[in-house]
Amino acid sequence: MKMTPAFVIVGALLVFWASAFIIVGxxxxxxxxxxxxxxxxxTPLEARGHRLYVENGCSYCHSQFIRVIDWGIGAERIAKAGDYVGIEPAILGSERTGPDLSQEGGEHSDDWNRAHFLNPRNTTPISLMPAWDFLSDGEIEALMAYVQGLGGKAADLRVKRQRDWKRQAVAAYAAGVDANIEWLHGQVPEVWRRMPNPYPATEAALQRGKRIYQQLCINCHSPIGDGNGPAQPHLNPPPLNFTILRRHLVENRYIGGIFYYQIMNGVTGTAMPYFKKHLESEKIWDLANYLAVSFVGYTDANTDPRGIDASYESGWVNRYQPPVLAPGR
Ligand code: HEC
Ligand code: HEC
Structure with a gap:
């Protein structure tokens, strides 16, 4: 067979259309x-938010689909074609500079989202996401409605749960400092409320805790732990003022387990996020020690009865009792 130009062009087109048919058709x-x-x-508001999401290039940093190989933060569900029916354009995205958002609805409270859009550093001090404070209030609300709807009916349940708890959190905050602390600690199971911090509050542990605090917590709870960080004006209830805990905790003796539990799970309904997917256990205990020593002025680290023993802990040396040797050996 002779390789004429016409033959090469027709052949190339055939290969092209065949692969296009397999990949697209x-x-x-x-x-x-x-x-x-x-x-x-x-809803009409969500449709407006979807347009803003497309126009503002959110998909350059966020994907909205999860494959089996993608299990990770926000990846609670494998995406199905049926999740995207009627969405024009379906904005799947391929970049994950930020987390996947396909199941984002209800991950955070509304006020967390608002504060985050106005300036992501409000809620996440180390965030590199740009601020969207140039949008109008109405546009921010539309974007928020869209994000809170990501995950469809499953997101609706999570958002409802956030809003139900928010009513309780706001009422507890309005009832005064003591009632609020009682409500907050009432969410913590008894076993955690009676658990001291198993890690000693060493200089190194406190430094580690401080560093994580600066990266993740400081713009809500503030550098002095009084809850007046830059995010505070956007949040209801506002971030907790740790210094008011002193009286309660010194009376009750234990503090480590309460902090651990609240940092791990967050406080649903408020802007307080959960950190169980971001921080390993030791880092949460380091944070608990840092909050206790720096802001409350009291730590129960290494008091008895001890909490969960870690497989490696420097405190072990302090607790080690040398065996009593029999005389004459
Ligand atoms: C330059 C990259 C970038 C762009 C553009 C971007 N984001 Fe982000 N986004 C991030 C990063 C990084 C995070 C994680 C840190 C944080 O929480 O801010 C994030 C976090 C988020 C979260 C919170 C996820 C969670 O549960 O922790 C939401 C919601 C979000 N972005 C929505 C948006 C929307 C809506 C837009 C467009 C208006 C957008 N992002 C544009 C990088 C980006
Ligand atoms: C987006 C704002 C925000 C961020 C970020 C944040 N918090 Fe909070 N935090 C709150 C709010 C709001 C509450 C609940 C206040 C209330 O209901 O009165 C809270 C409550 C708490 C509590 C409960 C204390 C108790 O006695 O029950 C602890 C502990 C805590 N935060 C620690 C942290 C730590 C540690 C970090 C960082 C790893 C952090 N928070 C990040 C807003 C935030």
Whole structure:
């Protein structure tokens, strides 16, 4: 067979169309427009938020689909074609400079989201996400409605849970300092409330705790722990003032387990996020020691009864009792 130019061009086009058919044609022919079990249509406000999401290039940093290989933060569900029915354009994205947002709805309270859009450093001091404070209030609300709807019906349940708890948190805050502390600590199971910090509050542990505090907590709880960081004006209830805990905790003796539990799980309904997916256990205990020593002025680290023993802890040396040797050996 002779390789004429016409033959090469026709051949190349055939190869091109064949691969295009396999990559694009077959998937679009087999794609079903059947909604998945979590799908629901956008509300008009969410549709406006979706347009803003596209226009502002959020997808340059955030994906909205999870494959089996992507398990990680925000990756609670494998994406299905039926999750995206009727969304034009379906903005899947491929970059993950920021976390995947396909199940973002209800991860955070509304006020966390508002403070975060106005300036991501408000809620996440080390964030590199740009601020969207040039948007109007209405546009921020639309973007927030859209983000709180990501995850469809499953997100609706999480958002409802946040808003139900928010009513309680706001009422407890309005009832005064003592009632609020009682409410907050009432959320912590008894076993955690009676657990001291198993790690000694060494100089190194406190430095580690301070560093994490500066990276993740300082713009809400403030450098002096009084809750008046730059995020405070946007949050209701405002971030906790740790210094008011002194009286309560010194009376009750234990503080480490309460801090651990609250940092691990967050306080649902308030802007206080959970950190169990971001921080390893020792870092949470270091934070608990840092808060206790720096802001409350009291730590129960290494008091008895001891909390969970870690497999490696420097405190072990202090507790080690040399065996009593029999005389004459
Ligand atoms: C330059 C990259 C970048 C762009 C653009 C960007 N983000 Fe982000 N985003 C991030 C990073 C990094 C984080 C994680 C740190 C944080 O919480 O701010 C994040 C976090 C988030 C979170 C919180 C996720 C969670 O639960 O922790 C939401 C919601 C969010 N972004 C929405 C948006 C929206 C909406 C836009 C567009 C208006 C946008 N982002 C644009 C980088 C980006
Ligand atoms: C976006 C703001 C925000 C960020 C970031 C934040 N917090 Fe909070 N925090 C709050 C709010 C709001 C509350 C609940 C206040 C209330 O209900 O009165 C709270 C409550 C707490 C409590 C509960 C204390 C108790 O006695 O029950 C602890 C402990 C705590 N935060 C520690 C931290 C630590 C440590 C970090 C960083 C790793 C952090 N927070 C980051 C806003 C924040």
């Amino acid at each position: 077959i998937p679009s022919l087999t794609m079903k427009e059947t909604p998945s079990e979590i799908w629901r249509p956008f």
